[in-house]
Amino acid sequence: MTDDILFQGALAQSDALAKGTLTATDLMQATLARIDAVNGAVNAVVSLRDADDLMAEARAADAAPRSGWLHGMPIAIKDLANAAGLPTSMGSPLFAGQVAAKDDIMVARLRAAGAIVIGKTNTPEFGLGSHTINPVHGPTHNPYAHGRSAGGSSGGAAAALACGMLSVADGSDMMGSLRNPAGWNNVYGMRPTWGLVPSEPEGDSFLHQLATNGPMARNPADLAALLDTIAGPDPRQPHGLSQAPALPQIAGGMKGVHIGWLGNWGGALPMEPGILEISQAALQQMEGLGAQVTDQAPLFDADAMWDSWITLRSWQVGAGLAAVYNNPAQRDYLKDTAQWEIGRGIALSGMQVHAASLVRSNWFKVAAKAFETYDVLALPSAQLWPFEITWDYPREVAGVQMDTYHRWMQVVVPASLLGLPVVNVPVGFGGPDDAPAGLQLIGKRGSDAALLRVAQAWHAATDWPNARRV
Template identity: 60%
Template sequence: MTLCDRSAGDLAADIRSGDLTAETLMEATLSRIARRNPELNAIVALRERDALLAEARAADRVPEAARGPLHGLPMAIKDLANAKGLVTAQGSPIFAGQVAAQDDLFVARLRAAGAILIGKTNTPEFGLGSHTFNPVYGATRNVVDPSRSAGGSSGGAAVALAAGMVALADGSDMMGSLRNPAGWSEVYGFRPTWGWVPGEPEGDLFLHPLATNGPMARSPADLALLLDVMAGGDPRLPLHRGARPVQPLQDPGALRLGWLGDWGGAYPMEDGVLATCETALSTLESQGHRVDRLAPPFAAEKIWHSWITLRSFAVAAGLRPLLDRRAQLKDTAIWELERGLALTAQDIQDASDLRSDWMRVAAGLFDTYDALLLPTAQCWPFPADWDYPREIAGVAMDTYHRWMEVVVPASLLGLPALAVPAGRGPQGLPIGVQMIGPAGSDAALLGLGQCYHQASVGAREGRAT
């Protein structure tokens, strides 16, 4: 295993002890990026080599006792978040070249923990759509098959991890953006309990609790390392949670798990997706977990109606200041903006009522099941030159994001959800499984995921070099 393919935990431990220098790791990282990134386009706005090596040498001069948990580790920040001195284009021509004046809250925590920020990871325009392409940087390509999509909106982060360009990455997730690209890149993505990783104390702090930042890595143990740095309350945020450390991860013992599959046929699936995911279920069963095949616990159409209403409401709030620059927005962004602005107060209340109904049903499910399981996507990675799939298994998609409906049950309730690799299908393309737990079960989910990783896919770590 080469240096760039080692676990983040091992790299960080060796740098803290002095067995590895940050400069050596930075040299290897930049060499890997030079070799892989021209084809994959995962890292954007890469800083100058000399500046990065100088920062790495400075890190090596820090006394060992003062080195944080991420000391000397190269990281690239998803290009929706601000990192002081780096461009935050958000995939939009409107903001191309805009340099951030300060760090976002979680980015400041990464720096304080010793991470060296090397640049950004690519994302769709404003993070909208689960396919990473934009007019500023172009498309990020799948590490398994570069003719295919990397997913999104954390597609650049997932591919950078899978190709060994970074050992840790941040992402964000409103509608599967930490989960879909992880599944399509054979890495791990974790959407934490909403409020576990605080957002920015700016703008409205109450009405739009749909998205969250979270970690991505090549193992759940490395997810835990990064999550413990990113997490923690902030008194300026009224809906934050006081997150508890999740390290060290523990084996949760035998659990009872519920497999929801295609939600009783409500979610169209491409051939092979369910069968490949069910190989992961077999691995879980071999570890002593009980996996029950469940009937749909709630009407999928009601969940979708609630979601698309609240999502459009949130997206419109974010994009409304750009309404007079609509000529520079992609068509799907304009559609969602206009849809959100047309909503009434009664529309929002009705959607919130449905959300509450689903919450009550889900709470009852978690009285019986420790986690619920679903695929990370309803289709295999599609051609990178598509904007989105127009149909799945003969069923027309009526919106640009309906093909990702399978991630909505967790997103709507702000539940923790871990994406794990399930395997490759008949065409050699990858898919993943979501492990969804009740609010606050983050440590238990990561422990379950690490046991699964060790049993089934540990050998994949660093395969895509």
């Protein structure tokens, strides 16, 4: 089998498996050969399982009735989630080699649909920082610009997709982790409406509403199919959402879709040269596909939004990692930026958190009013091109000093703060290394299928992942 089937996508692979023109054994063999050929250079897939065991599972899948659309198809899980029998290091030396006893909800749903879990995908330590590098597995290189960042925290998943090592992948997103790496790796990544894809029923289930799991793929149809697989409420948790399956709804084009272009938020967000231009070129092409694009002035005060965000984020990170931080024997194993974030979160008062949530509530009302005019709001997926892999984070963007380790990703905050659905669409290549860029398409809560329909129309016209492969 040639590499073509590896790049056709998950639904194409599934259809071939169902028709018998492809076997799970051949697909697994091709996948492992592809990983052997390219993973050494990019370091996207980690904790890869034994090849003989995987081939045996593929043969068993060929002999068994189909259990779902992913039957017999390889998948690797982001190394923040638990997959039974595989280590969950979270990129931290504290947890290196720790083997999961059971699957997380998302992983269990993937297995129930027939997927064969082959390993994990690389991530930053505890997923903090949109740059996939950690002391356990090392850095993930950008496949299109070796020596540059693949983004994060789902950088391993995005790079694996770009290289044809996977056809679909899971990821998670608090501060752009499904969007920035997708943009920097010329693939699609979707942050779903918050509550559509459940997390784990552990710890607090009411207060923390920033991060979510979501799908990544090389085309929107696969993105929709994976979303439909992992979505749906968990009865042990509040706030869960149900939506009609997205995949049947993605046809229809983008004629009449009204897009509000937010640009650099009235100058509040520094952008490297070429970022705005490549985004505007994509939007102009969308106008040619029937969309209406309107330049929109800033909808809300960027500084107020940022202060709200870093308060709520530090509060959530601090709550999640307080036990590690408060253990003197473990704290020194945390990277400096993690210690700063956790310490900041622990020190917050309840009234500070309340004040931040009030700002978020006001922004939600403003955004809801904007969606009475627009179907989609658009922003770049990152404010700069992929940076040098040796950096811990960019200290400046377009000459503007960054005052925190994550300020350079401020462009993703408007959607993250409100739990809005966002699809990153690839928009081409540029910058000093001719690297990929992406565009955030943001919708109102519950508009996941409508966003995927816009993305599908864009993909049908451009197909950037296949137009320029690595």
